[in-house]
Amino acid sequence: MMIQPYLIDVALVDWSRAQFALTACYHWLFVPLTLGLAVVMGVMETLYVIRKDDFWKRTAQFWMRLFGINFAIGVATGIILEFEFGTNWSNYSWLVGDIFGAPLAIEGIVAFFMEATFIAVMFFGWNKVSRRFHLASTWLTGIGATLSAWWILVANSWMQHPVGMVFNPETVRHEMVDFWAVAFQGVAVTKFFHTVMSGWMTGAVFAVGVSCWYLLQGRHKRMALASIRVACAIGLFATLAVIYTGDRSGIEIARHQPMKLAAAEGLRQGGEGAAFSIVPGVEVPKLLSFLATHNPEGFVPGINDLLNGYSHHGETHLSATEKMERGRQAVEAFGRLRANLKTDPEAAAEARRQFDKNVAYFGYGYITHPDELVPNIPIVYWSFRVMVGAGMALLLVLILVLWHERRGRLERQRWLLHLGVWSILLVYAAGQAGWIVAEVGRQPWAIQDMLPVGAAVSQLETASVQTTFVIFALLFTALLAAEIRIMCRAIHQGPEEKGE
Amino acid sequence: MSTKxxxxxxxxxxxxxxxRSMTLGRTLWLIILLKLAIMFLVLRLFFFQPVLEGLSEQEKQEAVGRELLR
Known part of the structure:
Protein backbone atom coordinates (compact mmCIF):
# COMPACT_ATOMS: atom_id res chain seq x y z
CA MET A 1 0.00 0.00 0.00
CA MET A 2 1.38 3.41 -1.00
CA ILE A 3 1.48 5.88 1.85
CA GLN A 4 1.18 9.54 1.11
CA PRO A 5 3.82 11.72 2.79
CA TYR A 6 2.42 13.48 5.83
CA LEU A 7 1.51 17.06 4.96
CA ILE A 8 3.26 19.58 7.17
CA ASP A 9 2.90 23.35 7.07
CA VAL A 10 6.49 24.26 7.91
CA ALA A 11 5.68 27.92 8.62
CA LEU A 12 2.92 26.91 11.05
CA VAL A 13 5.22 24.47 12.85
CA ASP A 14 8.04 27.01 13.05
CA TRP A 15 5.81 29.81 14.36
CA SER A 16 4.17 27.48 16.88
CA ARG A 17 7.61 26.37 18.06
CA ALA A 18 8.84 29.96 18.21
CA GLN A 19 5.81 30.96 20.26
CA PHE A 20 6.33 28.11 22.71
CA ALA A 21 10.05 28.84 22.92
CA LEU A 22 9.41 32.53 23.59
CA THR A 23 6.95 31.75 26.39
CA ALA A 24 9.20 29.11 27.93
CA CYS A 25 12.29 31.34 27.77
CA TYR A 26 10.52 34.22 29.51
CA HIS A 27 8.99 31.84 32.07
CA TRP A 28 12.49 30.56 32.81
CA LEU A 29 13.68 34.07 33.65
CA PHE A 30 11.46 34.06 36.74
CA VAL A 31 11.55 30.44 37.90
CA PRO A 32 15.26 29.97 38.69
CA LEU A 33 15.41 33.14 40.75
CA THR A 34 12.39 31.97 42.75
CA LEU A 35 14.07 28.61 43.42
CA GLY A 36 17.42 30.20 44.28
CA LEU A 37 16.28 33.14 46.39
CA ALA A 38 14.06 30.76 48.37
CA VAL A 39 17.23 29.06 49.61
CA VAL A 40 19.13 32.33 50.16
CA MET A 41 16.36 33.83 52.31
CA GLY A 42 15.77 30.47 54.04
CA VAL A 43 19.40 30.30 55.15
CA MET A 44 19.34 33.96 56.28
CA GLU A 45 16.23 33.38 58.38
CA THR A 46 17.67 30.16 59.80
CA LEU A 47 20.68 32.17 60.96
CA TYR A 48 18.30 34.67 62.55
CA VAL A 49 16.45 31.93 64.44
CA ILE A 50 19.72 30.28 65.58
CA ARG A 51 21.62 33.43 66.51
CA LYS A 52 18.63 35.54 67.59
CA ASP A 53 20.32 38.56 65.97
CA ASP A 54 17.95 41.08 64.35
CA PHE A 55 20.58 41.82 61.73
CA TRP A 56 19.83 38.43 60.11
CA LYS A 57 16.11 39.12 60.32
CA ARG A 58 16.50 42.39 58.39
CA THR A 59 18.79 40.65 55.89
CA ALA A 60 16.30 37.81 55.39
CA GLN A 61 13.48 40.33 54.98
CA PHE A 62 15.42 42.21 52.32
CA TRP A 63 16.00 39.08 50.19
CA MET A 64 12.42 38.06 50.86
CA ARG A 65 11.22 41.34 49.39
CA LEU A 66 13.19 40.70 46.19
CA PHE A 67 11.88 37.12 46.17
CA GLY A 68 8.33 38.51 46.47
CA ILE A 69 8.79 40.86 43.51
CA ASN A 70 10.11 38.09 41.30
CA PHE A 71 7.44 35.65 42.49
CA ALA A 72 4.58 38.10 41.92
CA ILE A 73 5.66 39.06 38.43
CA GLY A 74 6.58 35.54 37.38
CA VAL A 75 3.58 33.76 38.89
CA ALA A 76 1.19 32.23 36.34
CA THR A 77 3.46 32.90 33.37
CA GLY A 78 3.59 29.12 33.06
CA ILE A 79 -0.19 28.96 32.60
CA ILE A 80 0.28 30.39 29.10
CA LEU A 81 2.25 27.28 28.22
CA GLU A 82 -0.83 25.26 29.14
CA PHE A 83 -3.01 27.48 26.91
CA GLU A 84 -0.60 26.73 24.08
CA PHE A 85 -0.79 22.98 24.72
CA GLY A 86 -4.57 23.05 24.24
CA THR A 87 -4.64 25.38 21.27
CA ASN A 88 -1.40 25.07 19.33
CA TRP A 89 -0.45 21.51 20.25
CA SER A 90 -3.83 19.81 20.56
CA ASN A 91 -2.75 16.52 18.93
CA TYR A 92 0.18 16.32 21.30
CA SER A 93 -1.98 17.26 24.32
CA TRP A 94 -4.48 14.51 23.59
CA LEU A 95 -1.75 11.95 22.98
CA VAL A 96 0.02 12.66 26.25
CA GLY A 97 -3.05 13.36 28.37
CA ASP A 98 -2.52 10.33 30.59
CA ILE A 99 1.15 11.01 31.12
CA PHE A 100 0.86 14.73 31.70
CA GLY A 101 -2.44 14.68 33.56
CA ALA A 102 -1.12 13.13 36.77
CA PRO A 103 2.13 15.11 37.15
CA LEU A 104 0.54 18.43 36.22
CA ALA A 105 -2.48 17.85 38.47
CA ILE A 106 -0.17 17.06 41.39
CA GLU A 107 1.93 20.09 40.50
CA GLY A 108 -1.16 22.32 40.52
CA ILE A 109 -2.38 21.05 43.88
CA VAL A 110 1.04 21.18 45.53
CA ALA A 111 1.84 24.59 44.10
CA PHE A 112 -1.48 26.06 45.08
CA PHE A 113 -1.73 24.71 48.61
CA MET A 114 1.88 24.90 49.70
CA GLU A 115 2.95 28.13 48.04
CA ALA A 116 -0.33 30.00 48.56
CA THR A 117 -0.56 29.01 52.22
CA PHE A 118 3.01 29.42 53.35
CA ILE A 119 3.91 32.45 51.26
CA ALA A 120 1.16 34.37 53.10
CA VAL A 121 2.56 33.35 56.48
CA MET A 122 6.04 34.26 55.26
CA PHE A 123 5.07 37.79 54.25
CA PHE A 124 2.31 38.59 56.75
CA GLY A 125 3.44 36.50 59.69
CA TRP A 126 6.42 38.42 61.10
CA ASN A 127 5.72 39.08 64.79
CA LYS A 128 2.36 37.30 64.46
CA VAL A 129 3.47 33.67 64.47
CA SER A 130 6.35 32.10 66.36
CA ARG A 131 9.86 32.42 64.95
CA ARG A 132 10.07 28.69 64.30
CA PHE A 133 6.70 28.53 62.56
CA HIS A 134 7.68 31.50 60.42
CA LEU A 135 10.96 29.83 59.54
CA ALA A 136 9.13 26.61 58.64
CA SER A 137 6.80 28.62 56.39
CA THR A 138 9.72 30.24 54.61
CA TRP A 139 11.34 26.89 53.90
CA LEU A 140 8.00 25.32 52.93
CA THR A 141 7.42 28.11 50.40
CA GLY A 142 10.71 27.17 48.76
CA ILE A 143 9.99 23.45 49.03
CA GLY A 144 6.57 24.02 47.42
CA ALA A 145 8.18 25.81 44.47
CA THR A 146 10.77 23.03 44.17
CA LEU A 147 8.15 20.27 44.24
CA SER A 148 6.27 22.15 41.51
CA ALA A 149 9.41 22.10 39.44
CA TRP A 150 9.75 18.36 40.06
CA TRP A 151 6.46 17.49 38.36
CA ILE A 152 7.02 19.85 35.45
CA LEU A 153 10.44 18.31 34.92
CA VAL A 154 9.01 14.79 35.18
CA ALA A 155 6.69 15.68 32.30
CA ASN A 156 9.54 17.23 30.31
CA SER A 157 11.79 14.23 30.95
CA TRP A 158 9.12 11.90 29.74
CA MET A 159 9.10 13.73 26.40
CA GLN A 160 12.87 13.28 26.18
CA HIS A 161 12.70 9.62 27.17
CA PRO A 162 9.17 8.18 27.14
CA VAL A 163 8.94 5.31 29.64
CA GLY A 164 6.22 3.72 31.78
CA MET A 165 3.58 4.03 29.08
CA VAL A 166 2.09 2.24 26.08
CA PHE A 167 0.58 3.90 23.03
CA ASN A 168 -2.98 2.68 22.56
CA PRO A 169 -3.97 3.17 18.90
CA GLU A 170 -7.65 2.67 19.75
CA THR A 171 -7.82 5.61 22.13
CA VAL A 172 -4.96 7.44 20.32
CA ARG A 173 -3.30 7.99 23.68
CA HIS A 174 -0.19 7.13 25.57
CA GLU A 175 -1.53 5.31 28.61
CA MET A 176 0.45 5.10 31.80
CA VAL A 177 1.31 1.59 32.96
CA ASP A 178 4.04 2.42 35.48
CA PHE A 179 3.74 5.70 37.38
CA TRP A 180 7.00 5.13 39.27
CA ALA A 181 8.93 4.61 36.04
CA VAL A 182 7.58 7.95 34.78
CA ALA A 183 8.22 9.79 38.06
CA PHE A 184 11.61 8.39 38.98
CA GLN A 185 13.33 7.43 35.75
CA GLY A 186 17.01 8.41 35.56
CA VAL A 187 16.40 11.23 33.07
CA ALA A 188 13.82 12.85 35.38
CA VAL A 189 15.94 12.56 38.52
CA THR A 190 19.02 13.96 36.78
CA LYS A 191 17.08 16.75 35.09
CA PHE A 192 15.40 17.74 38.35
CA PHE A 193 18.62 18.10 40.30
CA HIS A 194 20.45 19.73 37.39
CA THR A 195 17.67 22.27 36.90
CA VAL A 196 17.01 23.03 40.55
CA MET A 197 20.71 23.39 41.30
CA SER A 198 21.01 25.78 38.36
CA GLY A 199 18.19 27.74 40.03
CA TRP A 200 20.17 27.83 43.28
CA MET A 201 23.13 29.10 41.28
CA THR A 202 20.93 31.85 39.83
CA GLY A 203 19.71 32.93 43.26
CA ALA A 204 23.21 32.82 44.73
CA VAL A 205 24.83 34.74 41.87
CA PHE A 206 21.99 37.29 41.97
CA ALA A 207 22.57 37.81 45.72
CA VAL A 208 26.32 38.10 45.17
CA GLY A 209 25.79 40.56 42.30
CA VAL A 210 23.43 42.79 44.28
CA SER A 211 25.77 42.70 47.27
CA CYS A 212 28.75 43.60 45.08
CA TRP A 213 26.75 46.59 43.82
CA TYR A 214 26.21 47.76 47.42
CA LEU A 215 29.93 47.45 48.08
CA LEU A 216 30.69 49.49 44.95
CA GLN A 217 28.25 52.12 46.24
CA GLY A 218 29.71 51.95 49.75
CA ARG A 219 26.25 51.18 51.21
CA HIS A 220 24.90 48.44 53.49
CA LYS A 221 28.38 46.95 53.84
CA ARG A 222 27.66 44.57 56.70
CA MET A 223 24.61 43.12 55.00
CA ALA A 224 26.41 42.90 51.65
CA LEU A 225 29.43 41.05 53.07
CA ALA A 226 27.26 38.70 55.12
CA SER A 227 25.08 37.99 52.08
CA ILE A 228 28.16 37.34 49.96
CA ARG A 229 29.41 34.75 52.47
CA VAL A 230 26.09 32.91 52.51
CA ALA A 231 25.40 33.24 48.78
CA CYS A 232 28.91 32.16 47.77
CA ALA A 233 28.60 29.02 49.90
CA ILE A 234 25.21 28.21 48.32
CA GLY A 235 26.51 29.13 44.86
CA LEU A 236 29.64 26.99 45.12
CA PHE A 237 27.68 24.00 46.37
CA ALA A 238 25.10 24.46 43.60
CA THR A 239 27.73 24.91 40.88
CA LEU A 240 29.51 21.70 41.89
CA ALA A 241 26.15 19.92 41.96
CA VAL A 242 25.33 21.30 38.50
CA ILE A 243 28.66 19.99 37.20
CA TYR A 244 28.02 16.55 38.72
CA THR A 245 24.43 16.32 37.45
CA GLY A 246 25.57 17.71 34.09
CA ASP A 247 27.95 14.77 33.86
CA ARG A 248 25.11 12.36 34.67
CA SER A 249 22.95 14.15 32.11
CA GLY A 250 25.66 13.60 29.47
CA ILE A 251 25.49 9.85 30.10
CA GLU A 252 21.68 9.86 29.84
CA ILE A 253 21.74 11.85 26.60
CA ALA A 254 24.38 9.58 25.07
CA ARG A 255 22.16 6.62 25.95
CA HIS A 256 18.73 7.93 24.97
CA GLN A 257 19.25 10.90 22.63
CA PRO A 258 22.52 10.28 20.78
CA MET A 259 21.57 12.70 18.00
CA LYS A 260 21.34 15.54 20.53
CA LEU A 261 24.82 14.72 21.81
CA ALA A 262 26.24 14.50 18.27
CA ALA A 263 24.65 17.87 17.39
CA ALA A 264 25.95 19.49 20.59
CA GLU A 265 29.43 18.40 19.53
CA GLY A 266 28.98 18.96 15.80
CA LEU A 267 30.23 15.37 15.52
CA ARG A 268 29.65 14.17 11.95
CA GLN A 269 31.63 10.94 12.12
CA GLY A 270 31.73 9.15 15.44
CA GLY A 271 34.01 6.43 16.72
CA GLU A 272 35.92 5.17 19.73
CA GLY A 273 38.07 7.62 21.70
CA ALA A 274 36.06 10.59 20.37
CA ALA A 275 37.54 14.05 20.99
CA PHE A 276 35.63 16.86 22.72
CA SER A 277 35.41 20.11 20.80
CA ILE A 278 36.14 23.18 22.97
CA VAL A 279 35.51 25.49 19.99
CA PRO A 280 35.87 24.66 16.28
CA GLY A 281 39.46 23.57 15.68
CA VAL A 282 40.36 23.12 19.36
CA GLU A 283 39.79 19.61 20.69
CA VAL A 284 40.64 17.53 23.75
CA PRO A 285 41.39 13.94 22.67
CA LYS A 286 39.12 11.19 24.06
CA LEU A 287 37.23 13.58 26.32
CA LEU A 288 33.87 13.23 24.54
CA SER A 289 34.04 9.44 24.85
CA PHE A 290 34.88 9.81 28.52
CA LEU A 291 32.01 12.25 29.15
CA ALA A 292 29.49 10.17 27.20
CA THR A 293 30.46 6.70 28.44
CA HIS A 294 32.93 7.27 31.34
CA ASN A 295 35.43 5.35 29.23
CA PRO A 296 38.06 7.29 27.22
CA GLU A 297 37.88 4.60 24.52
CA GLY A 298 34.05 4.43 24.51
CA PHE A 299 32.15 4.57 21.23
CA VAL A 300 30.18 7.73 20.43
CA PRO A 301 28.07 7.71 17.26
CA GLY A 302 28.21 10.78 15.03
CA ILE A 303 25.42 12.33 12.97
CA ASN A 304 26.32 10.30 9.88
CA ASP A 305 26.46 7.06 11.90
CA LEU A 306 23.01 7.75 13.27
CA LEU A 307 21.59 8.58 9.85
CA ASN A 308 23.27 5.74 7.95
CA GLY A 309 23.07 3.12 10.71
CA TYR A 310 25.98 1.39 12.41
CA SER A 311 27.01 -1.71 14.30
CA HIS A 312 28.87 -1.69 17.56
CA HIS A 313 29.72 -4.63 19.83
CA GLY A 314 27.48 -6.86 17.74
CA GLU A 315 24.52 -4.54 18.13
CA THR A 316 23.02 -3.15 14.94
CA HIS A 317 21.49 0.33 14.93
CA LEU A 318 19.07 0.95 12.09
CA SER A 319 19.57 3.68 9.52
CA ALA A 320 17.17 6.63 9.41
CA THR A 321 15.69 5.32 6.15
CA GLU A 322 14.95 1.93 7.72
CA LYS A 323 13.38 3.57 10.76
CA MET A 324 11.28 5.78 8.48
CA GLU A 325 10.10 2.73 6.55
CA ARG A 326 9.12 0.94 9.76
CA GLY A 327 7.47 4.11 10.98
CA ARG A 328 5.40 4.32 7.81
CA GLN A 329 4.30 0.72 8.31
CA ALA A 330 3.26 1.59 11.86
CA VAL A 331 1.29 4.65 10.69
CA GLU A 332 -0.31 2.63 7.91
CA ALA A 333 -1.28 -0.12 10.36
CA PHE A 334 -2.62 2.57 12.70
CA GLY A 335 -4.88 3.81 9.86
CA ARG A 336 -6.09 0.30 8.99
CA LEU A 337 -6.75 -0.46 12.64
CA ARG A 338 -8.85 2.64 13.09
CA ALA A 339 -10.71 2.09 9.81
CA ASN A 340 -11.62 -1.50 10.71
CA LEU A 341 -12.11 -1.10 14.44
CA LYS A 342 -15.91 -1.21 14.35
CA THR A 343 -16.53 -3.04 11.08
CA ASP A 344 -13.97 -5.84 10.74
CA PRO A 345 -12.48 -7.14 14.00
CA GLU A 346 -10.19 -9.62 12.22
CA ALA A 347 -8.66 -7.00 9.97
CA ALA A 348 -8.33 -4.73 13.00
CA ALA A 349 -6.54 -7.46 14.96
CA GLU A 350 -4.12 -8.05 12.07
CA ALA A 351 -3.48 -4.30 11.82
CA ARG A 352 -2.88 -4.21 15.56
CA ARG A 353 -0.24 -6.93 15.23
CA GLN A 354 1.50 -4.97 12.48
CA PHE A 355 1.25 -1.79 14.52
CA ASP A 356 2.71 -3.38 17.66
CA LYS A 357 5.62 -4.75 15.62
CA ASN A 358 6.71 -1.29 14.50
CA VAL A 359 5.30 1.00 17.18
CA ALA A 360 8.80 1.88 18.47
CA TYR A 361 9.36 3.72 15.16
CA PHE A 362 5.87 5.28 14.92
CA GLY A 363 7.17 8.86 14.91
CA TYR A 364 9.55 8.16 12.03
CA GLY A 365 6.49 7.55 9.86
CA TYR A 366 5.97 11.32 9.76
CA ILE A 367 9.54 12.12 8.73
CA THR A 368 9.85 12.84 5.01
CA HIS A 369 13.65 13.13 4.75
CA PRO A 370 16.48 11.87 7.01
CA ASP A 371 17.88 15.41 7.28
CA GLU A 372 14.80 16.34 9.32
CA LEU A 373 16.19 14.14 12.08
CA VAL A 374 19.19 16.44 12.60
CA PRO A 375 18.59 19.39 14.95
CA ASN A 376 20.01 22.82 14.17
CA ILE A 377 23.71 22.11 14.79
CA PRO A 378 25.09 25.68 15.17
CA ILE A 379 22.39 26.62 17.73
CA VAL A 380 22.88 23.46 19.81
CA TYR A 381 26.68 23.51 19.50
CA TRP A 382 27.10 27.14 20.58
CA SER A 383 24.40 27.04 23.26
CA PHE A 384 26.21 24.14 24.87
CA ARG A 385 29.45 26.13 24.91
CA VAL A 386 27.72 29.21 26.35
CA MET A 387 26.18 27.05 29.10
CA VAL A 388 29.39 25.28 30.07
CA GLY A 389 31.63 28.33 29.57
CA ALA A 390 29.37 30.60 31.62
CA GLY A 391 29.06 27.94 34.33
CA MET A 392 32.83 27.62 34.64
CA ALA A 393 33.29 31.41 34.63
CA LEU A 394 30.71 31.71 37.43
CA LEU A 395 32.52 29.07 39.47
CA LEU A 396 35.71 31.12 39.16
CA VAL A 397 33.93 34.38 40.09
CA LEU A 398 32.34 32.79 43.18
CA ILE A 399 35.69 31.38 44.32
CA LEU A 400 37.45 34.71 43.82
CA VAL A 401 34.73 36.72 45.58
CA LEU A 402 34.70 34.36 48.56
CA TRP A 403 38.51 34.22 48.67
CA HIS A 404 38.85 38.00 48.83
CA GLU A 405 35.94 38.35 51.25
CA ARG A 406 37.48 35.87 53.69
CA ARG A 407 40.72 37.89 53.60
CA GLY A 408 38.86 41.13 54.22
CA ARG A 409 39.98 42.80 51.00
CA LEU A 410 36.96 42.34 48.74
CA GLU A 411 35.94 46.01 48.92
CA ARG A 412 39.28 47.04 47.40
CA GLN A 413 38.89 44.67 44.41
CA ARG A 414 36.60 46.93 42.44
CA TRP A 415 37.15 45.01 39.19
CA LEU A 416 35.89 41.89 40.95
CA LEU A 417 32.88 43.71 42.36
CA HIS A 418 32.02 44.88 38.83
CA LEU A 419 32.47 41.30 37.63
CA GLY A 420 30.15 40.14 40.42
CA VAL A 421 27.42 42.53 39.25
CA TRP A 422 27.76 41.47 35.58
CA SER A 423 27.70 37.82 36.62
CA ILE A 424 23.94 38.19 37.04
CA LEU A 425 23.61 38.39 33.25
CA LEU A 426 26.01 35.47 32.87
CA VAL A 427 23.98 33.13 35.09
CA TYR A 428 20.83 33.89 33.11
CA ALA A 429 22.70 33.28 29.85
CA ALA A 430 23.85 29.89 31.18
CA GLY A 431 20.32 28.89 32.22
CA GLN A 432 18.72 29.93 28.93
CA ALA A 433 21.48 28.24 26.92
CA GLY A 434 20.96 25.04 28.90
CA TRP A 435 17.30 24.89 27.96
CA ILE A 436 18.13 25.66 24.33
CA VAL A 437 20.50 22.67 24.28
CA ALA A 438 17.82 20.47 25.86
CA GLU A 439 14.93 21.56 23.66
CA VAL A 440 16.44 22.49 20.29
CA GLY A 441 18.71 19.47 20.63
CA ARG A 442 15.78 17.05 20.71
CA GLN A 443 14.17 18.35 17.53
CA PRO A 444 12.29 17.23 15.51
CA TRP A 445 10.70 15.34 18.38
CA ALA A 446 7.88 16.54 20.59
CA ILE A 447 8.05 13.03 22.08
CA GLN A 448 11.34 11.28 21.38
CA ASP A 449 10.91 8.82 18.46
CA MET A 450 7.13 8.80 18.88
CA LEU A 451 5.80 12.15 17.73
CA PRO A 452 7.57 14.83 15.69
CA VAL A 453 6.52 18.46 16.11
CA GLY A 454 5.01 18.43 12.60
CA ALA A 455 2.43 15.82 13.69
CA ALA A 456 1.95 17.31 17.16
CA VAL A 457 0.89 20.77 16.03
CA SER A 458 -2.75 21.90 15.60
CA GLN A 459 -3.87 22.96 12.15
CA LEU A 460 -4.39 26.65 12.82
CA GLU A 461 -3.93 29.67 10.59
CA THR A 462 -0.26 30.62 10.65
CA ALA A 463 -1.29 34.29 10.87
CA SER A 464 -3.15 33.67 14.13
CA VAL A 465 -0.05 32.05 15.64
CA GLN A 466 2.02 35.01 14.47
CA THR A 467 -0.46 37.39 16.11
CA THR A 468 -0.29 35.64 19.47
CA PHE A 469 3.49 35.47 19.17
CA VAL A 470 3.58 39.27 18.95
CA ILE A 471 1.09 39.63 21.83
CA PHE A 472 3.22 37.38 24.02
CA ALA A 473 6.40 39.17 23.07
CA LEU A 474 4.81 42.48 24.13
CA LEU A 475 3.19 41.10 27.30
CA PHE A 476 6.30 39.34 28.54
CA THR A 477 8.58 42.23 27.67
CA ALA A 478 6.28 44.52 29.66
CA LEU A 479 6.38 42.09 32.61
CA LEU A 480 10.15 41.84 32.41
CA ALA A 481 10.47 45.63 32.27
CA ALA A 482 8.17 45.89 35.32
CA GLU A 483 10.24 43.29 37.15
CA ILE A 484 13.54 45.04 36.42
CA ARG A 485 12.14 48.46 37.33
CA ILE A 486 10.52 47.37 40.62
CA MET A 487 13.48 45.17 41.50
CA CYS A 488 15.98 47.97 40.84
CA ARG A 489 13.93 50.36 42.95
CA ALA A 490 13.81 47.88 45.83
CA ILE A 491 17.55 47.23 45.55
CA HIS A 492 18.27 50.95 45.43
CA GLN A 493 16.13 51.43 48.52
CA GLY A 494 18.07 48.63 50.22
CA PRO A 495 17.45 46.76 53.45
CA GLU A 496 16.23 48.37 56.62
CA GLU A 497 19.31 49.50 58.57
CA LYS A 498 19.50 49.68 62.36
CA GLY A 499 22.62 50.70 64.15
CA GLU A 500 25.09 49.44 61.56
CA MET B 1 -18.10 25.32 67.12
CA SER B 2 -17.03 28.58 68.74
CA THR B 3 -13.38 27.40 68.70
CA LYS B 4 -13.65 26.72 64.98
CA ARG B 20 -3.90 46.20 54.72
CA SER B 21 -0.32 46.65 55.80
CA MET B 22 1.12 46.01 52.34
CA THR B 23 3.10 48.76 50.64
CA LEU B 24 5.05 47.38 47.69
CA GLY B 25 2.68 44.40 47.77
CA ARG B 26 -0.18 46.59 46.50
CA THR B 27 1.71 47.35 43.29
CA LEU B 28 2.59 43.69 42.92
CA TRP B 29 -1.02 42.60 43.41
CA LEU B 30 -2.09 45.14 40.80
CA ILE B 31 0.39 43.61 38.34
CA ILE B 32 -0.79 40.09 39.21
CA LEU B 33 -4.46 40.99 38.70
CA LEU B 34 -3.75 42.86 35.47
CA LYS B 35 -1.72 39.94 34.18
CA LEU B 36 -4.40 37.40 35.09
CA ALA B 37 -7.08 39.59 33.47
CA ILE B 38 -5.09 39.78 30.23
CA MET B 39 -4.41 36.07 30.32
CA PHE B 40 -7.90 34.82 31.12
CA LEU B 41 -10.19 37.56 29.79
CA VAL B 42 -8.30 38.39 26.60
CA LEU B 43 -5.85 35.66 25.59
CA ARG B 44 -7.86 32.65 26.77
CA LEU B 45 -11.21 33.93 25.50
CA PHE B 46 -10.17 35.38 22.16
CA PHE B 47 -6.96 33.67 21.13
CA PHE B 48 -6.61 30.35 22.92
CA GLN B 49 -9.71 28.28 22.44
CA PRO B 50 -8.64 24.66 23.02
CA VAL B 51 -9.06 22.96 19.65
CA LEU B 52 -10.72 19.87 21.12
CA GLU B 53 -12.93 21.72 23.60
CA GLY B 54 -16.56 20.65 23.66
CA LEU B 55 -15.92 17.28 22.02
CA SER B 56 -16.70 13.99 23.74
CA GLU B 57 -13.85 11.57 24.50
CA GLN B 58 -14.83 9.51 21.44
CA GLU B 59 -14.90 12.59 19.21
CA LYS B 60 -11.50 13.68 20.49
CA GLN B 61 -10.03 10.27 19.70
CA GLU B 62 -11.44 10.43 16.21
CA ALA B 63 -10.34 14.01 15.61
CA VAL B 64 -6.74 13.34 16.66
CA GLY B 65 -6.76 9.99 14.85
CA ARG B 66 -7.77 11.81 11.64
CA GLU B 67 -5.08 14.45 12.20
CA LEU B 68 -2.41 11.76 12.55
CA LEU B 69 -3.51 10.17 9.28
CA ARG B 70 -3.69 13.30 7.13
Missing part, protein backbone atom coordinates in the same frame (compact mmCIF):
# COMPACT_ATOMS: atom_id res chain seq x y z
CA UNK B 5 -15.27 30.10 64.39
CA UNK B 6 -12.55 31.82 66.38
CA UNK B 7 -9.82 30.04 64.41
CA UNK B 8 -11.50 31.04 61.14
CA UNK B 9 -11.83 34.63 62.33
CA UNK B 10 -8.16 34.69 63.31
CA UNK B 11 -7.14 33.39 59.89
CA UNK B 12 -9.36 35.97 58.17
CA UNK B 13 -7.96 38.75 60.39
CA UNK B 14 -4.45 37.54 59.66
CA UNK B 15 -4.99 37.92 55.92
CA UNK B 16 -6.97 41.17 56.29
CA UNK B 17 -4.26 42.83 58.36
CA UNK B 18 -1.58 41.43 56.09
CA UNK B 19 -3.18 42.88 52.98
Missing amino acids: TNALLRVCRFYYEGF
